[in-house]
Amino acid sequence: MTALNDLIASFAAIGATEDGGVCRLAVTALDKEARNLFLREIGNRGLVPRTDAIGNMFGVAVLEPATDEIVITGSHLDSQPTGGRYDGAYGVLAGLLAVEAVRDRCLANPGAARRNLAVANWTNEEGARFQPSLTGSSVFAGGLSLQDAYACADSDGVTLGDALAVIGYCGITPLEHRPVRYVELHVEQGDRLEQAAGDIAAVSGAWMTRKISVVFEGDYSHTGPTPMALRRDALRASARAIEALYVEVARENAGAHASAARISVYPNSPNVVAGRVRVWFEIRHEDEAVVFAISDRFLKRIERESREIGVDISIAADERRSASLLDPAGVELVLAAASDLGCKALTLKTVTGHDALAIQKRIPASLIFVPSRGGLSHNPREFTAPEALDKGYAVLVETLWRMVTTRES
Amino acid sequence: MTALNDLIASFAAIGATEDGGVCRLAVTALDKEARNLFLREIGNRGLVPRTDAIGNMFGVAVLEPATDEIVITGSHLDSQPTGGRYDGAYGVLAGLLAVEAVRDRCLANPGAARRNLAVANWTNEEGARFQPSLTGSSVFAGGLSLQDAYACADSDGVTLGDALAVIGYCGITPLEHRPVRYVELHVEQGDRLEQAAGDIAAVSGAWMTRKISVVFEGDYSHTGPTPMALRRDALRASARAIEALYVEVARENAGAHASAARISVYPNSPNVVAGRVRVWFEIRHEDEAVVFAISDRFLKRIERESREIGVDISIAADERRSASLLDPAGVELVLAAASDLGCKALTLKTVTGHDALAIQKRIPASLIFVPSRGGLSHNPREFTAPEALDKGYAVLVETLWRMVTTRES
Numbered sequence: 001m002t003a004l005n006d007l008i009a010s011f012a013a014i015g016a017t018e019d020g021g022v023c024r025l026a027v028t029a030l031d032k033e034a035r036n037l038f039l040r041e042i043g044n045r046g047l048v049p050r051t052d053a054i055g056n057m058f059g060v061a062v063l064e065p066a067t068d069e070i071v072i073t074g075s076h077l078d079s080q081p082t083g084g085r086y087d088g089a090y091g092v093l094a095g096l097l098a099v100e101a102v103r104d105r106c107l108a109n110p111g112a113a114r115r116n117l118a119v120a121n122w123t124n125e126e127g128a129r130f131q132p133s134l135t136g137s138s139v140f141a142g143g144l145s146l147q148d149a150y151a152c153a154d155s156d157g158v159t160l161g162d163a164l165a166v167i168g169y170c171g172i173t174p175l176e177h178r179p180v181r182y183v184e185l186h187v188e189q190g191d192r193l194e195q196a197a198g199d200i201a202a203v204s205g206a207w208m209t210r211k212i213s214v215v216f217e218g219d220y221s222h223t224g225p226t227p228m229a230l231r232r233d234a235l236r237a238s239a240r241a242i243e244a245l246y247v248e249v250a251r252e253n254a255g256a257h258a259s260a261a262r263i264s265v266y267p268n269s270p271n272v273v274a275g276r277v278r279v280w281f282e283i284r285h286e287d288e289a290v291v292f293a294i295s296d297r298f299l300k301r302i303e304r305e306s307r308e309i310g311v312d313i314s315i316a317a318d319e320r321r322s323a324s325l326l327d328p329a330g331v332e333l334v335l336a337a338a339s340d341l342g343c344k345a346l347t348l349k350t351v352t353g354h355d356a357l358a359i360q361k362r363i364p365a366s367l368i369f370v371p372s373r374g375g376l377s378h379n380p381r382e383f384t385a386p387e388a389l390d391k392g393y394a395v396l397v398e399t400l401w402r403m404v405t406t407r408e409s
Numbered sequence: 410m411t412a413l414n415d416l417i418a419s420f421a422a423i424g425a426t427e428d429g430g431v432c433r434l435a436v437t438a439l440d441k442e443a444r445n446l447f448l449r450e451i452g453n454r455g456l457v458p459r460t461d462a463i464g465n466m467f468g469v470a471v472l473e474p475a476t477d478e479i480v481i482t483g484s485h486l487d488s489q490p491t492g493g494r495y496d497g498a499y500g501v502l503a504g505l506l507a508v509e510a511v512r513d514r515c516l517a518n519p520g521a522a523r524r525n526l527a528v529a530n531w532t533n534e535e536g537a538r539f540q541p542s543l544t545g546s547s548v549f550a551g552g553l554s555l556q557d558a559y560a561c562a563d564s565d566g567v568t569l570g571d572a573l574a575v576i577g578y579c580g581i582t583p584l585e586h587r588p589v590r591y592v593e594l595h596v597e598q599g600d601r602l603e604q605a606a607g608d609i610a611a612v613s614g615a616w617m618t619r620k621i622s623v624v625f626e627g628d629y630s631h632t633g634p635t636p637m638a639l640r641r642d643a644l645r646a647s648a649r650a651i652e653a654l655y656v657e658v659a660r661e662n663a664g665a666h667a668s669a670a671r672i673s674v675y676p677n678s679p680n681v682v683a684g685r686v687r688v689w690f691e692i693r694h695e696d697e698a699v700v701f702a703i704s705d706r707f708l709k710r711i712e713r714e715s716r717e718i719g720v721d722i723s724i725a726a727d728e729r730r731s732a733s734l735l736d737p738a739g740v741e742l743v744l745a746a747a748s749d750l751g752c753k754a755l756t757l758k759t760v761t762g763h764d765a766l767a768i769q770k771r772i773p774a775s776l777i778f779v780p781s782r783g784g785l786s787h788n789p790r791e792f793t794a795p796e797a798l799d800k801g802y803a804v805l806v807e808t809l810w811r812m813v814t815t816r817e818s
Contacts, residue, residue: 081676082629082684128678190634209633211679220491222786223668223691224618224761225599228658230784235669239651246645249637259632260644262679263672267490269537270620270671270689271761272787275491280679282632352633352680375639377631378681 001390007093008389011037011077012085021380022085026078026124026135027055027160032167034077038092038121045100047119051171054139054149055123055164058175059096061103063113063404070177071403073098073396074120075184075355076136080128084187084382086372086389088125091185094393095119102400115404116177122355123164129154130163132319137355141362181403182365183330184356185396187384191375192348199343199391202334203367206350206357207257208288208323210295212281214241214302218311220267220275232310235265235274241302241313245281248298256285256294257351278316284351288323324357330366337398343391368395410799416502417798420446420486421494430789431494435487435533435544436464436569441576443486447501447530454509456528460580463548463558464532464573467584468505470512472522472813479586480812482507482805483529484593484764485545489537493791495781495798497534500594503802504528507594511809524813525586531764532573538563539572541728546764550771590812591774592739593765594805596793600784601757608752608800611743612776615759615766616666617697617732619704621690623650623711627720629676629684641719644674644683650711650722654690657707665694665703666760687725693760697732733766739775746807752800777804 014034015024024030035057042049042059050058060070075091099119106113122140127133130152138144150161164170188194193201218232242260249258262280283295299315306313331347338345348369350357356367370392373383423443424433433439444466451458451468459467469479484500508528515522531549536542539561547553559570573579597603602610627641651669658667671689692704708724715722740756747754757778759766765776779801782792 080629080678080681082678082681126678127680128676131679133680188634189631191636191639220489220788221784222598222761222788223670224616224666224693225597225759226666226784226786227600228666230600231668233668235672236651236655239648239669242645242648243652257633257635257637259640259642259682260648261632261681261683262677263644263674265672267537268671269489269491269535269787270540270691271536271542272489272491272670273668274670275788282679284633350634352631375630375635377635378678379629379631379684 001393004094004097004389004393005386008085008089011089011093015079017380019380022079022083023081024079024083025081025129026126027129027163027167031078032169035169038077041096047099050173050175051169052174053146053171054136055169055171056136056140057121058118059099060118061099061116063103063106063116067115068178069180070116070118071181071400072118072120072179073183073400074122075186076122076125078124078126080126080378082378082380084377084379086187086382086384087189087377090187090389092119092121094185094396098393098397098400101397102404105401112405114407115180117400117404118175124160125355130160134353134355134358135160137358141359143358143361179363182356182359182363183368183396183399184354185368185392186354187377188369188372189377190351190372193369193371194373194375196346197344198346198371199388200338200345200395201348201369202331202345203326203350203369204331204347205325206323207284207286208291209282209284209321209353210291211319212295212315213317214279214281215314215316216277216306216311217314218275221273223271223273226273231273233273234277234311237306237309237311238263238277238279240305241279244301244305245298248294248301252290252294254285254290256283256290258283286323286349321353324360326356326360326367327364330364333402334366334368334395334399337402338395341394341398343395368392410802413503413506413798413802414795417494417498420498420502424488426789428789431488431492432490433488433492434490434538435535436538436572436576440487441578444578447486450505456508459582459584460578461583462555462580463545464578464580465545465549466530467527468508469527470508470525472512472515472525476524477587478589479525479527480590480809481527481529481588482592482809483531484595485531485534487533487535489535489787491787491789493786493788495596495791495793496598496786499596499798501528501530503594503805507802507806507809510806511813514810521814523816524589526809526813527584533569534764539569543762543764543767544569546767550768552767552770588772591765591768591772592777592805592808593763594777594801595763596786597778597781598786599760599781602778602780603782603784605755606753607755607780608797609747609754609804610757610778611740611754612735612759612778613740613756614734615732616693616695617700618691618693618730618762619700620728621704621724622726623688623690624723624725625686625715625720626723627684630682632680632682635682640682642682643686643720646715646718646720647672647686647688649714650688653710653714654707657703657710661699661703663694663699665692665699667692695732695758730762733769735765735769735776736773739773742811743775743777743804743808746811747804750803750807752804777801
């Protein structure tokens with residue numbers, strides 16, 4: 001579909017990296033540029049623009065003025081520093097075109113629409129610049145207060161509230177309709193659809209994720225003359241812990257995923273044994289018991305191993321995102337739409353967070369995946385073929401059409 | 410000695426940290442403040458101020474106008490981020506008082522002086538902000554070109570040349586005399602003097618240091634859905650390497666020192682498996698063969714272990730500071746001065762770099778240590794008792810007196 005391809009290309013140009021990827025961190029000047037373009041595309045299609053206080057943007061199609069019910073589709077325009085062209089942007093831009101297509105189909109079928117429809121761009125889904133991630137959708141769903149969201153600070157100490165004011169996206173025009181359903185289209189970011197040669201996945205729920213941020217506290221000393229036996233090297237303790245996490249996951253042998261991807265070292269000078277280090281660990285599995293078994297054993301192990309070399313550990317943050325289910329009726333609806341369009345569809349659970357998971361706490365939410373080549377994501381080589389993107393778009397249009405023309409589900 | 414204590418206290422106030430230490434990185438606004446104070450103290454004592462192009466500062470006492478020979482004493486006023494009150498500042502401030510004391514003794518003994526005398530503050534000894542360390546003294550000794558030194562950039566990309574211009578210490582008044590000898594007084598930063606209950610060490614030479622900076626190159630991917638087997642985690646590879654360095658040092662069992670104290674991770678986002686990591690490693694031993702045995706085995710090991718998990722390594726920098734000897738006549742002179750003053754003196758080798766080692770490449774250099782409590786340095790709790798500082802000062806004065814009143818050594 002040329003229109004979808006062209007839209008993806010024009011947004012991928014904003015923050016394009018030399019290696020073909022996208023670096024467009026949330027609420028930066030580049031994010032503002034993408035938001036401004038999105039606003040123009042909303043206007044070009046005759047949709048009504050709306051921006052709420054946390055910067056979530058909406059393009060509304062009023063299909064049935066007699067009701068305040070609205071179905072929302074969307075995703076996010078922010079990226080990781082090493083982001084690809086599809087993660088997030090695909091769901092926003094296919095969503096924009098889908099809202100336009102469903103609106104046109106309603107105009108051709110007067111009386112068919114029973115609900116209104118909007119496309120959304122949620123603020124700071126990635127959590128690369130501000131933690132926690134899923135910020136805009138969590139505020140929208142009531143899971144995070146606006147005040148707490150505004151107070152999130154990036155690594156330079158700039159708060160999300162201040163950053164939004166700087167780019168002019170602290171909105172005062174929240175969505176006026178009453179949300180009743182949410183549908184998000186996204187690239188899978190794993191390789192299960194590719195392995196199964198599937199076109200579409202209707203996501204039935206999410207794995208549990210435990211995010212533990214650990215502080216290792218040793219002591220500063222000179223890297224040269226300090227006797228080895230007297231060193232309390234916090235970087236060494238953290239290095240042991242990073243390897244220990246992999247070992248504990250392999251030992252459990254239950255297919256869990258785990259990572260340590262962010263580290264902060266003080267003073268991080270080549271001539272000072274590190275006195276304080278913080279590492280951000282994540283452990284994920286469908287079964288919460290597996291997550292707790294691995295993480296509890298991991299924490300006991302690193303406490304013991306750190307103590308052996310004179311380093312104390314403390315837990316700075318311990319965020320537990322429960323395993324969860326997405327609305328079962330939505331899963332059935334997506335599977336039926338896909339099947340009617342001749343797509344090979346399957347159900348699976350998402351390993352990672354998506355705005356749909358935050359929004360499911362307020363209204364029934366659905367999540368649709370298309371394949372990612374090699375399971376690669378958060379990488380400039382992230383890729384999904386245009387035909388595969390088109391299939392996802394077609395299923396999204398059909399799903400939204402069914403949701404706005406009935407009030408049963 | 411009240412004057413020495415007071416001087417140390419007034420400089421420790423510039424960049425004082427809450428925990429009693431000092432953070433005064435080279436060529437910052439705080440370094441400028443310390444330099445300005447040092448300039449006033451030079452003037453207060455009637456010494457002639459001089460600043461060269463790399464920002465090295467001198468306070469000159471013209472003791473014998475008939476000769477161009479000059480003896481220099483000094484050290485550095487910059488600190489580590491987690492610096493103590495004595496590292497560097499002690500040698501500069503005791504040196505300042507010693508130059509004054511020797512000058513006064515020469516005034517009381519007309520005709521005694523055969524050489525002139527100066528105190529020096531060398532630019533960026535620590536190497537915390539700009540690498541390599543020992544910058545000012547290396548330029549002074551001809552081991553590093555002014556151009557290369559100016560081009561050194563800090564982690565924000567600011568060059569040393571630009572930083573010097575900003576603080577106004579790109580000097581145009583280099584030392585006019587011909588340097589013939591250098592003496593540096595410093596805290597030991599290890600625990601050998603304390604263990605031996607010694608007052609003074611005459612440093613006879615330096616250990617070899619090999620500084621290897623290794624880049625680990627994996628690939629970016631999503632920390633959630635990416636299958637564990639497909640990850641090429643550069644942070645994990647670097648963590649294994651940090652632990653491997655300790656293991657290889659212990660295996661050699663030859664008393665080597667080693668460290669990994671600085672790390673840079675890209676993109677360092679909690680949701681992206683790290684694609685590129687750089688770690689700064691150091692290996693030190695008196696015997697160069699031991700350094701090479703450990704470091705070569707270490708490099709082979711981390712290359713193999715990294716490859717096992719899909720991560721390539723490359724060496725970004727490999728700096729070899731040879732084991733070296735300081736001028737033997739200077740060692741004898743320091744030992745004799747200490748003995749005549751009733752101090753318990755011994756000789757030892759320095760594990761770490763000092764300006765004296767850079768300067769020894771141009772002229773005979775001497776290095777005098779006083780004890781450090783618990784061997785602690787690059788730490789806010791770094792401490793040497795006032796009486797121990799006074800003994801070092803007395804030995805410095807006597808050593809300088811002998812050096813300026815004879816032209817034999």
